[in-house]
Amino acid sequence: MNPLVTPGIGLLIWQVITFLVVLFLLSKFAWKPIMAALREREDNIDAALSMAEKAKLEMQALKADNERLLTEARVERDRILKDASEAANHLVETARTKASEEGARLVExxxxxxxxxxxxxxxxxxxxAASLSIDIAEKLLRRELQxxxxxxxxxxxxxxxxxVSLK
Incomplete structure (x- = not known):
């Protein structure tokens, strides 16, 4: 067989020994930092997910508060409009009453x-008529003698x- 295609036993042993040494060195020096970095990244991702969940809950609470405030504002607006309408109606009725009273007073x-x-x-x-009667009586008395x-x-x-005067 061709030595290039099939490796020799010695080469295989040295490769296995080299692999085991590299594996030992990696596990001793590189594996812990890599695993720590992976754990740290996993923790960061979990923290980011929990923060996103918190933010989502806060947004829902803010949305509920906004809806409540909006509802309260609408109720307040409706109450103010109702009060203003009642005040306007009262003013109109008062003015109408005063005008009627003033008209009745002017007519009276x-x-x-x-x-x-x-x-x-x-x-x-x-x-x-009395003056005319007196004048007539006076003139009659004067003429009566004649x-x-x-x-x-x-x-x-x-x-x-x-x-003629009375007409």
Whole structure:
């Protein structure tokens, strides 16, 4: 057989011895640092995963808090809008009541004023009628002494004048 294809026994023994020495040296000096590095990396990955889980839980808690705050804000907004609407309705109703009262007061004041003017006008007409009656009576008395027929003509004339004045 060709020595290049099949190795010799001595070469095999030296390779096994070399392999065992390299294995011993690796286990003694390199294996522990490699395993420690792998454990450290595994621990870092576990820590990162737990931190991610914590962050996820915190985000869920923050989201729940935000939803709660948003709900409270909506409730507060609705309450404020309701209060503002009630206040506006109250103001409108108060203004309407005041306007009605003011209108009723003005109508009553106008009615009283008209009544006073009417009474003043009637008093003036009565005074005028009394004055006219006194004037007629005075003139009648003056004429009565003179002539009966003249007195009648004068009274009729005064009555016609009085009717024309009243119209």
């Amino acid at each position: 004041q106008a009615r009283v004023s008209i009544e006073n003017e009417k009474n003043a006008a009637l008093t003036e007409v009565k005074n005028l 002539d009966q027929q003249a007195q009648r003509a004068l009274v009729e004339s005064y009555l016609r004048d009085a009717e």
